[in-house]
Amino acid sequence: MSARVRGVTSDAPASARSGPSAVNQAAREVATFAHGKVPRDVRVRHMLALAEELFVERGFTGASMDELARRAGVSKPMVYDLVGTKEQVFDACIRRLGEELALAVAAGVSSASTWQDQMQAGGLAFFRFVADHRAAWTVLLAGSAQPFDGEVGEMRRQQRRLVAALIAGAPVDRSIEGDTPVNIGPVELDALAHTVSGAFESLAGWWGEHPEVRPEQLAEWLAALLTPGLRAMARDRPTLASPEGAGPP
Amino acid sequence: MSARVRGVTSDAPASARSGPSAVNQAAREVATFAHGKVPRDVRVRHMLALAEELFVERGFTGASMDELARRAGVSKPMVYDLVGTKEQVFDACIRRLGEELALAVAAGVSSASTWQDQMQAGGLAFFRFVADHRAAWTVLLAGSAQPFDGEVGEMRRQQRRLVAALIAGAPVDRSIEGDTPVNIGPVELDALAHTVSGAFESLAGWWGEHPEVRPEQLAEWLAALLTPGLRAMARDRPTLASPEGAGPP
DNA sequence: TCCACCTCCCTACTTTTAGTAACCTACCGC
């Protein structure tokens, strides 16, 4: 709304990794500029790292912009000028972590060649990522606070596009069961992507209370749960459209 | 925290239904007491109905206790005395709607007898409920704002217990595939409940953007997706435990 | 009859926090 937010949208070289080390690195970078004045992008990196840490520590409502300013060692208007409003900062954190996750999953998927292996490798990458960023994942990606449906939804849509691509990729260059091509309709494909993503996310949530399970087991187990149904769908192609000519009674 | 909240925990006769009609009914009931003084439980019902409406309208952070007091026609300390803090009010709304949902799903499940029919009937009841309470479901049950993991988690655990019971019920009195009993381990059963619930919830979220699909189609389609995997799990019993003697590399 | 007490209810605060207005200062190119 405020017209003067120079914002944080066009920076973020996607190079930063999350975690306390990111904060320290950014802090060191800031410290090299001795007498107060620090270049904009350096401050922004530092503040985003601090913000992620803060949100993960305290949650969205629990975190305050004053606290962020204090930790960054600047005054509040600086915060607003550099990274915008609280929601925008939260959005930026979500987006950064979401991109990191999408990258990890994509790497996992592309490391395999068959349909099932891709699903399992992608799932494994997903679970490993969650394990490595449990707290951040919970706060930023799993716990979709309402005002941020935009951003969280965005990221999830991205995740689901990946899943959809994974499932849809089958028809072009390979097949599900020997020779059955997967030409599910686009509507069903979209629904499938959401459903499968939801299953993964939920299982990751459950995993939080059962840390003794290893991610490989999770990925394999979930693949075992989903694969037969996907195969069956590829075979039978059930539709989500209303039966033709069968209006409501 | 405040010791003097008389709260809302032990009332709620579970008779109230949600929606604007509930608000109007409660308001009429309040209006019968002419000169200000209104019995406690009547006010509480009214305020909870108004609160749900307000949260659904504006979301958690967007809703204010001042506004709630204004709408209820009382002063703010009354609100705090009657229904506690903002989070407690939100919790109460979540709990009420969650109980209504659990009841609806349980009714659906118990209307069927075979394993697959139960799953489909329960799913249908779930989707119908979501359709009938879309906005409230989104705000109160789907969009788990972080501070309320307790309540939302509670309700979801309840939902998942239902799903788990549905799956676990199979071994005692019926079988999945002719004669194969379903004695999946308790850990796997719990994971299964979470995963399946997550799939349902995600699909319901997707449905919000595709209202043309009918709930019967959704339930049938999702059952078609999940059933083969569940059958396979009952047959092969894949485990989530680490392979014995296979420590991390 | 009078008194203690309980229920319902209000005005008027305190504190915290998001967000902003207006100003300052040093350096950099010219």
Added chain:
DNA sequence: GCGGTAGGTTACTAAAAGTAGGGAGGTGGA
């Protein structure tokens, strides 16, 4: 020297959560 700009601050406003402390009116008992 000098204007413009990047980096920065103090000091505010507005809104909202939650509380302190009190008051009116009815009810039961002595």
